[in-house]
Amino acid sequence: MTSTAANRGSTPPRPAIPFDPNTSISPPVATKLGSELAVHKVGYNGRPGAFADVACRMAFPSADRIALPSLETTIASTVRGEVDRILLPCENSLVGRVPDVHRIVPDSGLHIVGEHFQRVEHCLMAPPGASLASIRRVRSHPVALGQVSRLIAALDLEAIAAPTTSHAAELVASCKDPSEAAIASDVAADLYGLDILKRNVEDDPHNTTRFYVLSAEPQAVEQKTQLLTTIVFRTQNRPGCLYHAIAGFAENGINMTKIESYLVGGQFVPSRFLCEFEGDPATSEVADALDTLAHHARELVVLGTFPMASHHLRNRSEEKLSSWGTKPPAAFRWSDGQQEADR
Structure with missing residues (x-):
């Protein structure tokens, strides 16, 4: 993690890390x-x-x-x-x-x-010998219970909160009661000897x-791969400071994929911002954007630069297809989730 001083020109150089394909x-x-x-x-x-x-x-x-x-x-x-x-x-x-x-x-x-x-694939599980007709109560973490509300309503089950999904599975396994069930992963069912009564019971398949x-x-990261960088920062508490702080990203053509504020230290101000963007601080464009940000920030910390997961590229492809309709224009073709102009 790299900390950057909040003064223009004081951004320390990113350590030179020789690329090794075995470490990417x-x-x-x-x-x-x-x-x-x-x-x-x-x-x-x-x-x-x-x-x-x-x-x-x-x-x-x-x-x-x-x-x-x-x-x-x-x-x-x-x-x-x-x-x-x-x-x-x-x-x-x-x-x-x-x-x-x-x-x-x-x-x-x-x-x-x-x-x-x-x-996240939730499974409904119970002790051996139990069935959908025999269960009366279901245990899991509160968030997991909220994600299977349709199943709970359909089976008319009493929902009981547990510290974690795996805690719930262990408790149901130990009681050996056919009226008890748990919502957890298939790995938990295997670990604690429970039968899976129904798979993929979550309300939302995504x-x-x-x-x-x-x-x-x-x-070490390979410069040819698509990279994400995650940072946190705080701005000065005055009008327009956030606007000016992140202006360098647009000016340098850098795609910001996430920015959100959250409170720290039990105080409502000033907020801390978490930001993610495409690119590597080793490049001149990103370095310039971070230099602009540092000029307006009270704090700037680079948490890491890492290869972008295929999940991002797949979503980007789906967004492009959605904006174009059923298929991209003939002037474009797709390669690894990115558009390339036909020549």
Whole structure:
């Protein structure tokens, strides 16, 4: 993570990191920067069977997964070198951003080195021998219960909150009561010996959680790949300051993909802004935009630059097709989610 002083011309140069194809990550399965040691341990906040566990299995299939009890201990395990990477959820397509991650990560000293999009597929599960007709109560995390409201109404179930989805699965497994059910992942059903009565019971089929992949060291990136950079900043508390602070992105033709404000320190002002944009601070265009931002900012921290996941490119293609109708104009063809002028 790189901190930038809020004075024009004081932006420190980004460390030169020689590109090594063995350390580039997209998706985030890579070796540690400056080392040939593979990622052996990946930490996540939660319990085995939680969706963070599922995300780790998908993003790092060959790594050992370490379940950790809190965000703070998850971050500390990376700082101490006990794990090589951690996955932290940063936003969900239905419920929005994960506030604690936004609060903790900017001050952690860690670097965002990748991203992973995990489809959330809720399963209705119960002890062996139970059936849809026998269940009367369903347990899960409150957010998960809210995402399966149609199922709960259709089966006329009593919804009971649990600390996590995996907690719910473990509790239902331990009671062995055919009237009890849980909403959790298929991994949780397998871990706790529950039968899946119904799969994909979520109300919205597009329910997806985005995870940041974080490391104690920055990650080498290939300049030819499409990159995202994540920053946080605070502006001066005066009219027009935010407008002028981010003007450099438009002036340099940089696509800003996200900007949102959030409160820190229990105070309503000044807000902190989290921003993501396409590009690398090593390029002159991005460096100029960040220099303009730093001139108007009280704080500017670069959290990381990393390869853009295919999820972004796919969505961009769908947006283009939607704006054009059923297919793009004949003057364009598609390659890896990007338009190219026909020659």
